[in-house]
Amino acid sequence: MDRRTFLRGAVCCGLTVGAGRAGASLLPASPVFGRAFDALDGASQPLAQYLGRPILMNFWASWCAPCVREMPLLESVHHQHPGLLVLGLAVDTRANVVRFLDKIKVSYPLLLTGTQGIPLMRELGNKGGGLPFTVLFDRQGHAASFVIGELKEADLQQRLQQIL
Numbered sequence: 040m041d042r043r044t045f046l047r048g049a050v051c052c053g054l055t056v057g058a059g060r061a062g063a064s065l066l067p068a069s070p071v072f073g074r075a076f077d078a079l080d081g082a083s084q085p086l087a088q089y090l091g092r093p094i095l096m097n098f099w100a101s102w103c104a105p106c107v108r109e110m111p112l113l114e115s116v117h118h119q120h121p122g123l124l125v126l127g128l129a130v131d132t133r134a135n136v137v138r139f140l141d142k143i144k145v146s147y148p149l150l151l152t153g154t155q156g157i158p159l160m161r162e163l164g165n166k167g168g169g170l171p172f173t174v175l176f177d178r179q180g181h182a183a184s185f186v187i188g189e190l191k192e193a194d195l196q197q198r199l200q201q202i203l
Contacts, residue, residue: 074086089124090179093124093178094180095124095126095199096173097125098130098160099129100129100131118146127145128159130160133151165185171189173195175199178202
């Protein structure tokens with residue numbers, strides 16, 4: 040083994056051990072946190088502002104029946120786990136979301152991705168781009184798991200234990 044290979048291995052092992060002791064990963068957060076989307080009031084919201092707490096990121100649309108069916112579960116999880124950020128990313132228009140919210144009350148933050156949400160979902164593992172799509176991130180912004188399709192309460196609660 041040459042010196043360069045040895046040093047590279049030693050540094051990697053040292054970083055891994057150090058990260059384990061510190062309880063934090065040295066890997067960068069998911070690239071999704073370099074993006075920003077508009078809130079309903081039009082203000083741009085950088086996703087990086089949410090780092091530091093576990094996140095349930097749910098891609099949805101007002102015209103998607105399974106998305107609408109799972110919203111009461113998301114609302115319940117939002118209230119059950121105050122340390123968890125439930126974040127809705129609407130692959131929809133502002134007008135559709137505003138009309139939807141006149142009928143269904145949602146207390147967790149909603150941001151508008153519009154059509155930008157589809158390639159983002161694909162980057163996060165949803166190759167087909169179907170809705171609903173939910174990604175769970177740990178406190179450092181690393182994707183822990185994802186669900187394509189409608190959430191089921193027992194499965195979601197089990198997945199949440201990985202990041203809470």
